[in-house]
Amino acid sequence: MKSNVKQSNRAAAFTIVELLTVMSIIVILIGLLVPALNQVKRYAYEVKQKAQLKSIDTAIELFNSEFDGYPDSGPLGPDGVPYCGAMKLCEAVMGQDLQGFHRDSIFRSDGSDGIRSLYPDANSVSPGAYRDNLSMRKGPYLPLANANAFLIRDLYGDTGPFGSRHFVLCDVFRRVTHRTTGRRVGMPILYYTANTANTRHNAANPNDPQNIYNYLDNQSLLMLGKPGDQGATASTPHRLAVENGQQGVRFYMNTKNEQVTTVSRPYRADTFILISAGYDGEYGTPDDICNYEWKYRALP
Numbered sequence: 219m220k221s222n223v224k225q226s227n228r229a230a231a232f233t234i235v236e237l238l239t240v241m242s243i244i245v246i247l248i249g250l251l252v253p254a255l256n257q258v259k260r261y262a263y264e265v266k267q268k269a270q271l272k273s274i275d276t277a278i279e280l281f282n283s284e285f286d287g288y289p290d291s292g293p294l295g296p297d298g299v300p301y302c303g304a305m306k307l308c309e310a311v312m313g314q315d316l317q318g319f320h321r322d323s324i325f326r327s328d329g330s331d332g333i334r335s336l337y338p339d340a341n342s343v344s345p346g347a348y349r350d351n352l353s354m355r356k357g358p359y360l361p362l363a364n365a366n367a368f369l370i371r372d373l374y375g376d377t378g379p380f381g382s383r384h385f386v387l388c389d390v391f392r393r394v395t396h397r398t399t400g401r402r403v404g405m406p407i408l409y410y411t412a413n414t415a416n417t418r419h420n421a422a423n424p425n426d427p428q429n430i431y432n433y434l435d436n437q438s439l440l441m442l443g444k445p446g447d448q449g450a451t452a453s454t455p456h457r458l459a460v461e462n463g464q465q466g467v468r469f470y471m472n473t474k475n476e477q478v479t480t481v482s483r484p485y486r487a488d489t490f491i492l493i494s495a496g497y498d499g500e501y502g503t504p505d506d507i508c509n510y511e512w513k514y515r516a517l518p
């Protein structure tokens with residue numbers, strides 16, 4: 219009897235070879251599943267990003283119907299102070315203080331119209347004056363909870379030519395560590411307005427004054443490189459800004475509409491362009507997501 223019990227215990231146990239075989243199969247399955255899951259995760263982010271661009275697109279159209287024109291995207295304010303397209307986009311859609319766009323704004327970096335501050339701190343004016351100020355606002359055109367609006371200094375630190383109080387709308391890819399909260403957040407959405415008085419899209423001459431789009435609109439932001447890349451003396455500009463030592467060429471290639479073969483035309487020649495850096499956090503690479511479809515091509 220005793221020997222029978224011993225025998226059945228031995229039969230139920232796994233041998234070391236069996237265990238190793240099972241473990242190997244599990245490891246192989248994990249090896250197969252993890253890349254597939256990452257692919258699914260990446261696809262989900264891309265879908266989310268396209269939806270976000272769509273909602274910004276709608277917000278800009280609301281601005282357009284209210285003010286009869288798209289927000290300015292030039293690299294400077296009217297006072298000559300750097301204030302790029304990405305920041306102007308956030309002001310237009312949310313307001314400089316995220317409380318709505320002031321209808322008298324002339325897109326100055328300091329938030330004034332040259333005489334008075336259009337976005338005062340609530341504590342710096344009387345409650346009545348602040349209420350009057352808020353009554354002059356339009357929007358925000360995006361719900362604050364979904365806007366992904368972050369201070370530029372919380373992404374890039376104090377590097378760069380921009381004022382520290384400005385917000386940008388960020389994409390969904392979480393490539394940057396927010397310097398105050400430590401959370402992972404996205405890269406700024408770039409914004410360029412078409413100059414419909416112009417007629418060209420000249421990749422051979424990015425500085426052609428007749429170009430419909432101006433690559434310089436976000437160039438100073440792109441020259442900062444990826445947040446976290448900056449050293450004390452050097453940074454790595456994004457490829458959308460400089461590729462093979464050529465400034466702006468990548469921008470004109472990325473925005474050239476291949477369907478128009480008779481002349482060189484940009485996508486969305488009469489409205490505006492939005493660009494997310496995509497999954498890799500680098501602007502000017504194949505995974506960028508825009509409010510138009512584009513195909514990556516190597517520089518000539």
Ligand SMILES: [Ca+2]
Binds near residue numbers: 496497498500503
């Ligand atoms: Ca990219």
